Amino acid sequence: MDEFAAVIKAREFVRKVNPTGIPVRVEAYVEEVKAVLRTQTDLGPDEPGWSLCNGGKHYICVNANDRPERQRFTICHELAHIVLGLPSEHNELPWWSYAKRPPAEIICDVFAAELILPYRLFKPLADEAAIDMDSVEDLAGRFLASITATGSRFAAVVTAPCAFVLSEQGKVRYASRSNALRDAYAWIQPRLDLPRGSASEKVRAGATCDGPEKVDADIWFSDWERGGMLLEEARHFQQWDQTLTLLSFVDDEVPSAKREELREDEEELGLEELDGNLRWPSKKRRR
Numbered sequence: 001m002d003e004f005a006a007v008i009k010a011r012e013f014v015r016k017v018n019p020t021g022i023p024v025r026v027e028a029y030v031e032e033v034k035a036v037l038r039t040q041t042d043l044g045p046d047e048p049g050w051s052l053c054n055g056g057k058h059y060i061c062v063n064a065n066d067r068p069e070r071q072r073f074t075i076c077h078e079l080a081h082i083v084l085g086l087p088s089e090h091n092e093l094p095w096w097s098y099a100k101r102p103p104a105e106i107i108c109d110v111f112a113a114e115l116i117l118p119y120r121l122f123k124p125l126a127d128e129a130a131i132d133m134d135s136v137e138d139l140a141g142r143f144l145a146s147i148t149a150t151g152s153r154f155a156a157v158v159t160a161p162c163a164f165v166l167s168e169q170g171k172v173r174y175a176s177r178s179n180a181l182r183d184a185y186a187w188i189q190p191r192l193d194l195p196r197g198s199a200s201e202k203v204r205a206g207a208t209c210d211g212p213e214k215v216d217a218d219i220w221f222s223d224w225e226r227g228g229m230l231l232e233e234a235r236h237f238q239q240w241d242q243t244l245t246l247l248s249f250v251d252d253e254v255p256s257a258k259r260e261e262l263r264e265d266e267e268e269l270g271l272e273e274l275d276g277n278l279r280w281p282s283k284k285r286r287r
């Protein structure tokens with residue numbers, strides 16, 4: 001099972017329950033699978049919850065000491081294990097760490113985010129919001145979801161070109177992109193070091209980020225030939241060495257390959273074209 005399949009399953013599941021208000025009632029999801037939900041007060045800080053099946057009945061237990069948005073996410077993550085039939089791989093890793101998270105666990109997180117932030121309720125609000133961290137934080141509050149889950153859903157559903165990146169220890173762990181960026185092949189390499197000169201690198205080094213900063217698009221996207229400036233906003237969480245990044249394009253438009261610039265380059269190269277191999281200038285030369 002991949003993330004795409006998990007999203008389809010999650011949307012089917014959400015359609016059955018058909019939540020209409022926000023924040024969505026996660027209890028309605030629990031009722032849909034006829035699971036028994038309990039809270040437990042003696043779970044450690046790195047144990048968000050668990051589920052088990054006994055005699056055909058599912059039991060979900062959640063850490064009562066966690067914040068409400070964390071508990072809601074845990075419940076939906078456990079529902080993902082039940083609905084998708086994926087066994088838990090909750091080993092010794094802390095819940096917040098993406099560094100070595102098994103793929104099945106990430107798939108369950110994706111499923112959970114679809115439940116907490118249902119497409120039909122979330123997309124219209126995301127589309128009418130400004131593309132910035134304030135919007136992500138505001139929506140997170142309204143949906144009672146974490147900033148991370150909300151940001152990654154925000155980038156996935158908005159019509160404008162947008163990406164949300166989660167990095168840990170200065171390396172990209174997870175990137176969510178809107179269709180506009182996918183269509184333009186704006187690819188953010190997993191395990192990429194936070195790009196030099198990016199707002200994210202600066203906040204990780206202790207600077208404050210008061211609003212979007214303009215950066216060259218090619219510092220974030222691999223093999224990016226279209227140029228353009230991104231607006232980058234970043235938040236850093238020292239206790240987990242986690243950095244959250246929101247990227248969008250100035251004017252909310254992906255630049256098309258610039259014809260004039262290309263023509264100039266072709267002229268500059270002149271005779272070299274005659275051998276049939278058009279040599280594209282290197283990125284360095286074009287700057």
Ligand SMILES: [Zn+2]
Nearest residue numbers: 088089105108
């Ligand atoms: Zn799990």
